[in-house]
Amino acid sequence: MHEHDVIVVGAGGAGLRAAIAAQEAGADVAIVSKLHPVRSHTGAAEGGINAALRDADSWQDHAYDTMKGSDYLGDAPAVEALCQESPEEVIQLEHWGMPFSREEDGRVSQRPFGGLSFPRTTYAGAETGHQMLHTMYEQVVKRGVTVYDEWHVMDLAVTDEDDPADRTCHGVVAYDIQSGEVSGFRADNGVILATGGMGQVFDHTTNAVANTGDGVAMAYRAGVPMEDMEFIQFHPTTLPSTGVLISEGVRGEGGILYNENGERFMFEHGYANNDGELASRDVVSRAELTEVNEGRGIEDEYVHLDMRHLGEERILDRLENILHLAEDFEGADGLTEPMPVKPGQHYAMGGIETNEHGETAIDGLYAAGECACASVHGANRLGGNALPELIVFGKRAGRHAAGEDMGEAKVTTGKEGEWEPAEYEFEIEVGETGGQGPAAADGGAVASDAESVLGVAVERAKDRVDALLSRKGRNHAEIRSQVQETMTANVNVFREEGRLEETLGDLREAREAYKDVAVSDPSRTFNTDLIHTMETRNILDIAEALTMGALAREEFRGAHWRKEHQERKDENWLKHTFVTWNDGEPELWYKPTILEGEDKTYEPKSRSY
């Protein structure tokens, strides 16, 4: 058993920032991560960090752009916190030595990004995430924060009261990948989940193989609501064969999209008459797929992104990494030919419900970064808004968990205040498929002290590992790829009712199949077969909640497009979707969006670019 004041799960941007903040606030903090920190997927972020740094810009303008980009599903108090604190956090990174790209006068450079009214995206070439991740890991090394790397967190140690709001999180249970040991990690002050994205729910994604939504799924099974899971960002420029991301920075610097006929379709086909290629990501992704579906795609699959006219000097200065990616992963030379691109899963706007301090509905449990939903991105995230979220909300969660008084939150958690149950009737049964299944349902023991709660959670985890290792059954890989295929085919950029229902049926079958899953590698040493098998369970839970939310939301908002419902319906749908696990029976419900900011209300306007 290990014991610390604060346990941070995950070591990407949000986790590292949370750990640094908790330690600065005086806590004994440890990071537990299935990857060594520098392997985290924050390192793959390319474009930049939005921050209103200059006199001609303001946090208010950044907040306005973000609320509009969110299609009015962001919660204003969280959005305003993001925009107010991003400048100081960016300067903090700069003071930690992060090698930003520079202007002639030596100040940090900024470039235009989609949906922004001012060029406010700070960057380090097209490798901003890599530089940010390494800069923060350097600070973690400097401060001597304890890191348990290559420990896979399996579950939370949470008490088992009937109402999730009464439960307390006392720590986590983790599996040491190197030795096969299962151990409890007790957190006296709090657990912060910072496990990143869930792109592996889909099969064409910019996300890493490790991005299996572990934190979201374990919080969900412990009773924390998942929020707005149906809102998935499909990035308009990913390489067709691998899903590798080509930064929005290419379009920010002036890159142009062409269809097979050489038409600049964003303008010529009227998708975004003002902003063209720099319209919001959801708009550009739909435009590209419409071109392909109407027969104007190249090889019926993709479109071209051309940056040749920017010239070699500018490309090498600001986008060099893009040349390497296009060459290495698609065999295209960005200096002499246009690059093939198509939309790919990129980011989850939804996640673990938190308030603007990172608190969840369960006492002692926090979440920050992509796995969390505060919500700052609502129905669509703007490019350059993910990295500031990591540092602003990572820091907030770290401070709060360490015991700093941050005042009362304006965003609620759980069924506090106004909420309503969903009326939607699913034709397919959802949730746990009879019996306990290989992963137990929510909660831990009904036990008063932390020690026993951890003890029960550890025993259950050991049993689960033993069972998976000793019995015979089917391999998880086939189940995982079936889930990824059905999600990519049916819960993609364009969604329609029949196919969403069909997907729920496919997921039901996958759940049934998962009941017989087993690990064929019997080893306790570096058993990745076992880790992947446990991850696949997380993918299943998330895919189902996501599809449920997508079926029930009968409107078109942000990244969520519905064939049968071609308009945003503010009268009924200015509200967040929640799914709660409820001992194996997913429950769908809603809470209103908070549009009231500090000194203004963000009135929903029609969203055109």
Added chain:
Amino acid sequence: MSTQIPKQTEESSETEAETDVASKGDERRTEKRRRAAEEQARRQAEEAEKAAADEDTIELKVFRYDPEVEGKQEPRFDTFHVPFTKGMTVLDALMYSRDSYDSSLTFRHSCRQAVCGSDAMFVNGGQKLACKTQIADLEEPIRVEPLPHAEVEKDLVVDMEHFYDQMEAVEPYFQTNEYPDDELAEQRQTRENREKVKMSTRCIWCGACMSSCNIAAGDNEYLGPAAINKAYRFAMDEREGEDIKQKRLEIIEQEHGVWRCQTQFSCTEVCPKDIPLTEHIQELKREAVKNNLKFW
């Protein structure tokens, strides 16, 4: 063989000791291990036959070792036949082999785009990132081994602790005594200076350089190319100031520092991010000499 194998005798005696006090679960697992080894051998023989008949497949010979699984305690090479698709990388082929033939095949990987640095391995006798290495560029059969000069944990996974220790030995974090007065003001840096350190900041800690270095192989305390490059990244950053640069030069000038490098360029050749490692080491040597002359 270029890979170091942990001592076998110790391992097997531990396994025996475990069996003495084995619970039912342990017995089942032991039995399962034996069955798994048999079954796997049979399956692979079948697949090899089937795939060899198919022309559009590639042949992969992969190093296998597991300290606790029967049949894998002696290192061996397994052959996998993988259907070739355009643009396929070594990582793709390994993932295919694992997901289709043998789920116990073990290797680190995550981002698939050469930025997480997890999947450096020894491919056809050279240190490569598996995700960035095209099958079409390689001669068959493709031989995949763990990084040389590191302890093998299992299959293609090596112990990275020593590499991390060396990285952390050079005070790998920004230090300065000269912050701007205004908290929200930037520490200005010229474009030229950023350009100067740019390549050094691209390191993804994959360990390919360290594995390729003859000096590091013979001197376990040698800081190695990656750590010295990390020191370079800060020593050359004009925002750190002269007194800190002084301290940094002392660190890299220690007995197992820059002077060990014999400029063989093997690190530079294998670096998947094209960092001119040897040049950086040479430049630090020159800086150190200049610095020492100052006090004469």
